[in-house]
Amino acid sequence: MSDLIILESPSKIHTVQSTLGSGYKVVACVGHVRDLPKSKLAVDIEHGFTPTYVDIAGKEKIIEDIRKLAKKSNHVYFATDPDREGEAISWHLATILGFDMSEKNRVTFNEITKTGVEAGMKSPRTIDMNIVNAQQARRILDRIVGYKLSPFLWKKVRRGLSAGRVQSAAVRMIVDREQEIRAFVPVEYWTVEAKFNASESRKAFTAKLSTVDGKKAELKTKEETDAVLARLDGADFTVSSVKKGTRMRSPAAPFSTPTLLQDAAQRLGWQSRRTMSVAQELYEGVDIEGIGAMGLITYMRTDSLRISDEAKQAAKTFIESAYGPQYLPKTPRNYRAGGSNVQDAHEAIRPTMPDLRPETARPSLTNDQYKLYKLIWSRFLASQMADCELNTTAAAISANGCVFRTSGFSVKFDGFTVLYEEQNDDAEENNALPPLEKGDILKLKSLDGLQHFTQPPARYTEATLIKAFKEYGIARPSTYASTITTIISRSYVERDGRQLKPTALGEVTTELMKDHFKDIVDLGFTAEMEDDLDKIELGQKEWTDVLSGFYGGFEKTLKQAETDMEGKRVKVPDEATNEVCELCGRPMVIKLGKYGKFLACTGFPECRNTKRIVQETPGKCPICGKRILQKKTKTAKKYFGCEDNPNCKFMTWDTPTSEICPNCGSTLFNKGGAHGKLLCHKDGCGYEKELS
Secondary structure, three states: OOEEEEEEEEEHHHHHHHHHHOOOEEEOOOOOOOOOOOOOEEEEHHHHOOEEEOOOOOHHHHHHHHHHHHHHHHOOEEEEOOHHHHHHHHHHHHHHHOOOOOOOEEEEOOOHHHHHHHHOOOOOOOOOOOHHHHHHHHHHHOOOOHHHHHHHHHHOOOOOOOOOHHHHHHHHHHHHHHHHHOOOOOOOOEEEEEEEOOOOOOOEEEEEEEEEEEOOOEEHHHHHHHHHHHHOOOOEEEEEEEEEEEEEEOOOOOOHEEEEHHHHHHHHHHHHHHHHHHHHHHHHHHHHHHHHHHOOOOOOOOOOOOOOHHHHHHHHHHHHHHHHHHHOOOOOOOOOOOOOOOOOOOOEEOOOOOOOOHHHHHHOHHHHHHHHHHHHHHHHHHHHOEEEEEEEEEEEEEEEOOEEEEEEEEEOHHHHHHOOOOOOOOOOOOOOOOOOOOEEEEEEEEEEEEEEEEOOOOEEHHHHHHHHHHHHOOOOHHHHHHHHHHHHHOOOOEEEEEEEEOOOOHHHHHHHHHHOHHHHHOOOHHHHHHHHHHHHOOOOHHHHHHHHHHHHHHHHHHHHHHHHHOOOOOOOEEEEEEEEOOOOOOOOEEEEEOOOEEEEEEOOOOOOEEOOEEEEEEEEEOOOOOOOEEEEEEOOEOOOOOOOOOOOEEEEEOOEEEEEEEOOEEEEEEEEHHOOOEEEOOOOOOOOOEEO
């Protein structure tokens, strides 16, 4: 007889089993085992929002196997993930197995390592029904919104649409941003830049006009700018002040889920779904050569910035050994996440073994695992290192009542930047100035008036949308990636490069929601609901009270919308194109169907001509030399194939480029984005080139 450990993911079994030994039997339930049935609402609203759960189809054998093992075991421990979903899965398992909820049989592992597993097993507890009820409340809320509101959208917009509490707010953010961009009116303004040489230096530097006759330079027209340039013609440019100093830069905090998703998007070009998938692999465990199976990072769904004392000490030991004591701060660094909705049950995302260098682990990792582990490892170690110290110089240059200003810095001590620096769109450049002294006469190399126009706000990218989720409080770390995936897969939003823009369907649906269901797409209301779910988890609110408070207003709004929209239907505008129907000569438009966009003749129903949308790419087919077209699978996944298909069978997920293979002259393909590699797909060539 042994003790039974039930995990959520099969990937963890080897690590946990090898840690605990033969006295334990470790199995996995492979995610949820019970849920609300898809065929009906399954929530008794009249009787306290009582849900009816059923075993998930396809999980019958897993449930039966666990039930048999549980009967043979001395003790059963539920070790599903340490979050709301994991707590709910443990509760469902305990219910199916008939366990007493007062038993201390719930264990959690913040990291899948020997230390993390042993620490979890030492502290079993009862299943936390507050956490379970927070998950139930979210699930039931989303079920009510989806099953009550979606049929309304089918009748008024298009069959097959779905509505969601968080997804609708997310689409609204993207739609509002697009409307801001359209409404934006650019304003002209001018700046004046001077390029100088110091008297004893050939190094050129630039300064910008700051003031004219003591007033801030605000040049709105070319005429105003030309007047300043004329005033400066032939003038002497003299250094009127020089201010030197030092400035300290502190490292960024270790990653939480939103900052990890943002940084992976900016540095690696990854979508959030890819980042979370790879992070899950690193958390669940990898067999590292010379060490064995272990989780490389702590739990990756967290908004906490807390670091354990053991991790701080391990980081200190490594930094002192690898870089020297001068790279340690005077006292260990502590970080705290802002906001009232931060749950501090977990640590920040960090390596489980700070002394395991990415290069050491690389032979045991996939390319994606290595890149993400290196990012997490570098950010964490840097967060525990000394400040970067900069020598700064700021100078003012005067000429005929006009003052130009410039500044620069040089690195005095690199500190944490030896390992990691944050990437910001507005990051300053290392523009070290030549030696300057007050009274120096500078040699003017050029003086230019530059025309500018104010720019509209940028469209959201995944990184900036996740940042906004965090700022507005409309989602939680566990839902960021799935929310973005959902709104794209349901054709409310589409990608334009890295940018996210609303589709016509997304705009029409959002406007309808704003007119009739203001709360559902109101960011403040959505954030308040997330706060209520957090309060349920903390035992500060009853979950049925939160549901009751929501449903009363929602039901009235839905009935009013049905009345207001009686007999009405909203049309989704088609997207015009320059394509002409080859059958009847009428224009073709882009329509949205079950499998994505397609071209259709405007002469429907007289002319039923439709065509797939294809996009030509750079390069030629490595098999037959014909064009390569961008295509999509039925699930809207992008791939590339020869235009002569099915005669030519060439297809690839890798992106064709305009670059040519130096070995055979064939087209090179990009695998992995900006930080991936270029490949040649010509048979027998094998050329590869790393991009990072």
